[in-house]
Amino acid sequence: MKRMSGSKNRWGVGVAFCLPMIVGLGGLTIYPILASFWYSVTDYAPFDKTNERVFVGLANYQELLSDPRAWLSLWNTAYFAIFAVPLGMFAGLLLALLLNLKIKGMAFYRTMFFLPSIVPLIATVVLWGQLLQPHRGLLNEFLRLVGISERFIPLWLSDEFWAKPALVIMSVWGCGGGMVLYLAALQDVPQELYESAALDGASAWDRLWHISLPMISPVLLFTGVMGLIGTMQYFAQAWVLTGGTGSPNDATLFYALNLFNTAFVEHRLGYASAMAWLMFVIILGATVGLMKMTSRYVYYHS
């Protein structure tokens, strides 16, 4: 009897300690997820006091499938992800490999290359807004200096064709986050693998291809997946650079930006919730697909 009540008591204390987490997870994560699903099958405009949410079944999803702006924004997002994620990973890996060499002053270089990724996002965007300015921006001044003809000088964020590449370049600048992870993983690779490979006559390229990359492949997969999820939700940079408009001519209208405008400019929370669910399904599908596709190539040490 005594032991029973004791354990019961402990159970109570345990739950009490977990309560903030339970309330937080339940109230701030699970409830909003369920609520957004409910909203996605309603016609829901904020403020309307009576008759707040009208059930409309799958009408929002149906409309979504034939909404050219939704597809345009999805295409913009996919374009961005296809270029920004691999390029960011490649740049990060390249830097990590260079910074893994044993030369003097390495700590300084490591700090320098990591620095951009800790610059606050808004500051980064404002800075790049200036760099990319077509007439006086540093980037174009450089292009003019190396003799690019005026006809071929990109107008970056003023031209539909160059707007997304401009954002890709901007995102690669922040590749230091991935670089640090790769660097840590590279330093984890046992030295004797390289030594025995070198004794067997393997070239530097062979050692990279057959030792380094397989050994850090789980980290590569991780950054790839996180990068994919991050780019699918790409929002703040485009919001700040274009004032929320997705200019020029919707070239930077990313899916999350479109979703936000639908909810808070057009006041269509139901439809925006349906958009959010479509995004969830797409991210889930893409992530699972990526894991499946790469499972053959990822090597877990254990």
Add this chain to the structure above:
Amino acid sequence: MRIPIIGIMLLAAVVGGCKKSDRAPAKTVVTFWQPWGSDLKTALEQIVAEFERTHPDITIEMSFAANNLTSNQKLFLAIAGGCAPDVTLVDGQQLAEWAARGALTDITDYVKEAGITGDDFWLPRWKESTFAGRVYAMPWGADPNFAMLWNKKMFREARLDPDRPPRTIEELDQYAKKLTKFDEHGKLLRVGFIPWDWDGDNSTFTWGYAFGGDFYQEPKEGSGKLVGRVTANDPRIVKMMQWMQTHAKMFDVRLTSAFQSNKRAFANNPFIQEEMAIRLFHVSEITWLHRYAPTIEYGIAPIPAPPDGEYPTGWIGGWSMGIPRGANANKQTFEFIRWMCASPTATVMLGKLMNQMPAYRKSPYFETVKDDKDMAVFYEILRNSKHVRTLMPVQGYLMELLKRGANSVLYDGADAKHVLDEVTSKAQERLEHVMARVEVRRKAVERGREGR
């Protein structure tokens, strides 16, 4: 038993997070949300301080809530959560939507009791503060949008008379051509004039009215109808859009738009940088011009119009002050609004400190504008314009559609008539949808009243 108590306490903390404390303060506190930082905020603080000085029993608590004219997230969430501020600024074009959706308190009775009538204000701004015959806010500012400024030095360089601005659209086009300059490599050095400088939405309204067009037919008074007719495909607006398209083709829309990038920081504005010869100015920007480019020699006049259009004209924008749903609507709250919008002291301060013209027609401020060459032109536009952006609950959506429509006309070379037809039908459809919901709510409220 312990667990539920902790749970309830946590829940109470979450739910009650925005409730005001019950302590009875010695003074009445009125909370007030405004959308500015830096200079405008400082000026507003000075006006509010003057109110507190003359009303010792009322304290104003001012906070920031961003409002980019299409969205005011903080306020919407506060209203939905039942902890709205007592007073908020609402842009004129937002009022119909906010009122129709029930976000604002009807203040008609307060206004009547104070002896205030529409006659005290510039008519367009008064209309923009009422919806379906009821008053939902008091008009505060009145922005005569826009006045045209031109750089006299550039006019001389292009062998144009620096004291004679273009009066017709035809002249404007000729001037723009002469003023635009490329260097020998084909780099654009100076742009004469950009018709869509104020984005696809506000530019469309500005020039649409100048061409004599109208975007919305209100339902006839006394017809009992709430839904009017969207007329964004008015042939004169179509004509205007085609005119913009010829500009986009003539100078390459991408090249000229590149001049406008960074325009958010006014010091970077191409007119300030002397890279643009003719530009439309908002009344509050004149101070910036004097601050950042005191040496530019410029002229100022109303915007040109075609012979069959309207001259001088423009549309009147501006902020109003209202009481959100669920806030304390009482004598003190209303007194703050009344004093801000319809007292000589506050409206003169608005003009002098914030460089905006008051909506209060009787303000002594207007006696001073004759001596100021810039303000005199804005005043002329204010007296002559009868337009506002549309007075309907989907004005924000219409702005969005016009912006997109202008993009496809300017960038993709789409047919102006076709684009505006589509804008019109989409806006009309949404208008009817929203108003049907409003009707349902109105009936529910009426049923509630009968039940009581």
